[in-house]
Amino acid sequence: MTMSSTRSLFAAAVLAASALCTGPVLALEPATGKVVLTVSGKVAAKNTAQAADFDMAMLEAMPQKTFTTLTPWDRQPIKFSGPLLRDVLAAAKASGTTLKAVAVNDYSTTIPLSDTQQFDMVLATRMNGQPIPPRTKGPLFIVYPYDSQPTLQAPIYKDRSAWQLRSLLVE
Template identity: 25%
Template sequence: MNRRTVLLAISAAVAHPLSSVVAHATENFDDPAARLVSVTAGGRTMTFSRNDLAALPQTRFETKAPWIATPAVFEGPSVAALLRAFAPEATFERAEIGALDDYMVAAEVPRLVADGAIFAIRQDGAFMPVAQKGPVLVIFPFDDRPELQDKSHFGLCIWQISQIRLS
């Protein structure tokens, strides 16, 4: 490694000390038992592994999207199922969903629930590796509900999810 590469790495770490690249540097994202997805609201945090998410009631549908050449079967807990597991008595209006690379989308929780969004952990029966949009992906039943096939819904399909902040 040359001096310039080392200096760039150090300056990136100093500039972004809390970035997910640094925070998750030692995690094995493809290990189903690794606790990778944190859900936070009102000072409370729970962290879920894919195994934890798989233990929740599952929703399964076949669909395609602009980034999927052929229809695939996606499976995972619905947004409502994950929220019940996190805080059974609470209601939430907004979710900020963040990815491993710090990309984030904001969504109205009632819209996610009404439109059938799931936190997909499996594609065609297998856990999704990070290299294929895992460990968790928000996706909608686009083929079952063609009215969802718009830029707004496609834009909510965030992958490599690592955090969910609720309010």
């Protein structure tokens, strides 16, 4: 077999293989448990046709950040744990300028993507070491480290937080 016929055979095999790939190219492992978060919009790593879906096991497998802070809604400081929001977005290969966070009750807020780099915001899966029940603020809660900087005491950061989070739209 000559070099040019080998190249032609290889090119034909590549074309045939690409013709068989009619579905979306998936970059994340599929969620195997109940989906607790859908990240859609400007995301390059997806595990469904349109979005990056995460189950709790996927979120808990990421590096975890823990901090204790007083929130605008509580009288005592609370210890929050979960992946950094920027790590979740990196897993989905998100690119954009804003996030639209939507809660189970359809509350929505817009968060500048730059906040996720500037602040160690967590996508909290635990409060005081326990999973967050849906009847309170769970199972997911975007939390800023309010006590870490005076800037985060401004009401705008309270408004950008979202509990009972179900989806993020990257715009």
